[in-house]
Amino acid sequence: MTNKPQYQVVIVGAGIGGLTLASICRRLSLSYTILERLPSLTPAGAAISLSPQALSVLDQLGLYSALKAVAQPMTRIRVSQNGKLWNELDWTICEKIYGYPVVTVERAKLMQILYAAAGKEKVQLGCAVQDVVEDAENESVSVHLADGRILSASIVVGADGIRSAVRRTLARETGNANAGNTIKFTKRVHMSGWSHPLPGLGEKELGVANWLFYDDSVMMTFGGRDNRQWFIAIRECEEIPDKDRSVWVGVTPGMIKEVHGEKEHPFAKKTGKxxxxxxxxxxxxxxxxxxxxxxxxxAVSRVALVGDAAHSMSPWFGQGGTACIEDAAELGNTLYSIFSESQKVKEALQAYRSRREKRTQEIAKFSADFGRLYSAQLPYGLGGIVRGLLFGYVPSNIWLWWLKWLYGYQPILRGLDVSGSEVDK
Ligand SMILES: Cc1cc2nc3c(=O)[nH]c(=O)nc-3n(C[C@H](O)[C@H](O)[C@H](O)COP(=O)(O)OP(=O)(O)OC[C@H]3O[C@@H](n4cnc5c(N)ncnc54)[C@H](O)[C@@H]3O)c2cc1C
Structure with a gap:
């Protein structure tokens, strides 16, 4: 006789991917829990931009109004080189074409929305997962926690980020070295911050992004609500103390100013820096x-991955979080087909796998290629010329037409009542 698993779904990791999937599980009335190793949810990043595909999913989950109340749609992109304006792109047409804008939102605010939608009582904080072992006899998976507990589920989802423990266990199960953690340092360091509302800016600067190219580095700033600025500067840097860590400890505004403080910025109304x-x-x-x-x-057998656990990507086109939300939507549809339409678990997860791997690897490649263009790293010294032509002359409607493959991919969530959302209109 087989033992019934405790949960239909156990999700490991309460980041963007895990919480979005949990909120879908909640709407599908599945039995689920989320295991998060940290004692509280404190997002490391400053802000995040979300693209139309992500907003379409959040809308179907009934979260778009809450998001709109804290996010700022991107209105224009101003492209400059060494302080000289090259081009200005109208990004308001994005919403007209794809139904949703690109928005910038403080990370902590986004996480609050997702946390509530996932069901706070379903998130078990301070629970580090150490191992995931298939239990073929009971048609389930055992999840081993650092505190000694063992939970069981029909399906386990690794949403545990760039150094995923679940992904490592897949490597062991499959003997596939690629299933282990295979990330490499790109020799680039990102420094960023989230500002108070900037004095001296008004309505016409709301939602304006600045893409700024300098001789030794590149910078982007995105306008948040009330003219707060999310600033990001990226620079090549080989000699850093710890290449294996993601987040630097003890970074101060003074350190960022030392590296990038003298760069021109059009929104610095007093000094221009x-x-x-x-x-x-x-x-x-x-x-x-x-x-x-x-x-x-x-996906392998009864275990699936979403988000950075499956495909961490360079942040050049700001798609990692959006890709997590796409994954969650597709996996949510897979769970619906398993638990409401009796599709076989392993077959359904393999179908999820084949749909998502191609798309997410395309997005990761695009992000890396975009980074090479953005930072003028092309062979034969062509980088500066190609970057000048692309960013200096291509108008917004061509950019947005070209991005159809990315922004136009808007999965419909199955089994949900979406009346009242933008999708319904
Ligand atoms: C500088 C920078 C800028 C970015 N900008 C953008 C942007 O503008 N737009 C965008 O879409 N994306 C952006 N991204 C990417 C985006 O932040 C990530 O893709 C996204 O946050 C990944 O979410 P996740 O849920 O997969 O993983 P995470 O957010 O890493 O969450 C994983 C969770 O799992 C938990 N965990 C880990 N191990 C265990 C374990 N063993 N047991 C239990 N819990 C565990 C972790 O504590 C964590 O809470 C950016 C990334 C960077 C670095």
Whole structure:
């Protein structure tokens, strides 16, 4: 006789991917829990931009109004080189074409929305998962926690980020070296921060992003609500103390100013320098940038991966979090087909795997290629010329037409009542 598993779904990790999937499980009335190793949910990053595909999913989950109340749609992108304006792109047409804008939102605010939607009582904090073992006899998976407990589920989802423990266990199960953690340092360091509302800016600057190219580095700033600025500067840096860590410890505004403070910024109304915006920072951050050099299978038997656990990607086009939300939507549909339409677990998860691997690897490649263009790293010294042509002359409607493959991918969540959402209109 087989023992019935405790849960239909156990999700490991309460980041963007895990919480989005949990909120889908909740709407599908599945039995689920989320295991998070940290004692509280405190997102490391400053802010995040979400693209139309992600907003379409959040809308179907009934979360779009809450998000709109704290997010700022991107209105324009101003592209400059060494302080000289090259081009200005109208990004308001994104919403007209794809139904949703690109928005910038403080990470902590996004996480609060997702945490509530996932069901706070379903999130078990301070629970580090150490191992995941298939139990063929009971048609389930055992999840081993650091505190000695063992939980069981029909399906386990690894949403545990760039150094995923679940992914490591897949490597052992499959004997596939690529299923282990295969991230490499890209020799690039990102420094960023989230500012208070900037004095001297008004309505016409709301939602304006600045993409700024300098001789030795690149920078992007995105306008948040009330003209807060999310600033990100990226620079090549080989000699760093700890290449294996993601987040630098003890970063201060002074450190960022030392590296990037003298760069021109059009929103620094007094001095014209980025340092003035860094002085307005509520919080700052620095991380090493990693990328995958091989990808794991996104599902093996009864275990699936979502988000960075499956495909960490460089942040150049801001798609990692959006890809987590796409994964969650597709996996949510897979769970619906398993638990409401009696599809076989392993077959359904393999179908999820084949749908998602191609798409997410395309997005990761696009992000890396975009980074090479953005930071003018092309062979034969062509980088500066190609970057100048692309960013200086291509108008917004061509950019947005070209991005159809990315922004136009908007999965419909099955088994949910979406009346009242934008999708319904
Ligand atoms: C500088 C930078 C800028 C970015 N900008 C953007 C952007 O603008 N737009 C965008 O879409 N994306 C962006 N991204 C990418 C995005 O932040 C990530 O893709 C996304 O946050 C990954 O979410 P996740 O849920 O997969 O993983 P995570 O957010 O890493 O969550 C994983 C969770 O699992 C927990 N965990 C780990 N191990 C265990 C364990 N063994 N047991 C239990 N819990 C565990 C962790 O504590 C964590 O809470 C950016 C990334 C960086 C670095």
């Amino acid at each position: 980025l340092g003035e915006i860094v002085d307005q920072a509520e919080r700052v951050l620095a991380t090493n940038i990693f990328a995958e050099y091989a990808y794991p299978p996104m």
